Amino acid sequence: MRLHGFYTLLAGLGTLLLFSCNAGPEPINYATDACKFCRMVIIDKQHGAEIVTAKGRIYKFDAVECMLNFSADIKDTTGIEFLVNEYIVPGVLRDAPLATYLISEGIPSPMGENLTAFTSRADAENARRKFGGQLYTWTEIQAHFKR
Numbered sequence: 001m002r003l004h005g006f007y008t009l010l011a012g013l014g015t016l017l018l019f020s021c022n023a024g025p026e027p028i029n030y031a032t033d034a035c036k037f038c039r040m041v042i043i044d045k046q047h048g049a050e051i052v053t054a055k056g057r058i059y060k061f062d063a064v065e066c067m068l069n070f071s072a073d074i075k076d077t078t079g080i081e082f083l084v085n086e087y088i089v090p091g092v093l094r095d096a097p098l099a100t101y102l103i104s105e106g107i108p109s110p111m112g113e114n115l116t117a118f119t120s121r122a123d124a125e126n127a128r129r130k131f132g133g134q135l136y137t138w139t140e141i142q143a144h145f146k147r
Contacts, residue, residue, distance in 0.1 A: 023056030025083055025093050037066035038111065045090035047109045047116065054079025064101070065113040068145035082138075084117040087127065097138040100124035106131025115141070 028050065033042045036059040042048050049067035051059040061067040064084050074080070082096035087107065099117040102124050107116045114133070118124035124135055136144060 023052060023054070025050055025052055025081065026058050026060075028060050028085075028091075028093070030091070033060045035060065035062040035066050037061055037070040040110065044085075044110050046085055046087050048085040048091075048093075049096070049117075050083040050093055052081040052083070063110040063113070063115065064096075064117055064141075065109065065111050065115050065145065067096075068142060072142075072146050086119045087116045088118060088120070088123050094119045099138065101136040101138070101141040102127055102131070102133050103136070103144075104128065104131040104133025106133065 028042055028048050030042055030045060030048075034040065035042055040062050042060060042062040044062065047063045049061040049064045051061075051067060051071060059070065061070065067082065067084070071077075071082070083093040084096045084099055085091060086094050086099065094117070096117070099119055100121045102116050102118065103114050104116070104127070105114050107114060107127065109115050116127070118127065128135055
């Protein structure tokens with residue numbers, strides 16, 4: 001009976017250890033966390049971004065443009081997760097490669113590039129009609145910032 005309890009405890013600790021090492025996104029602590037690229041405190045819930053490396057290291061950014069500038073020299077993005085806050089649902093991190101991006105003076109971003117992410121292409125098109133500007137895919141916006 002005692003041995004059974006020991007094995008149950010051991011299995012529980014192993015499971016806890018396994019799940020505690022799981023690399024994944026971490027919520028941005030607005031007004032506390034600082035941008036890895038420009039060092040500004042992250043305030044804006046519509047323009048924040050995050051990178052999670054294959055080894056689980058997390059980098060937080062106050063704007064999508066800071067994340068793009070930071071990652072411009074990364075040659076192998078295998079296993080790296082790029083996340084962005086979106087305009088429609090502030091404070092929620094979404095998969096950056098699936099987003100549509102709008103550069104528009106009508107929607108200022110923290111670093112002045114006027115870059116905003118939208119999960120839905122339709123939402124991005126509606127914002128472009130309202131505010132003007134140019135739409136980009138993930139590949140296009142990365143190329144734009146590597147210039």
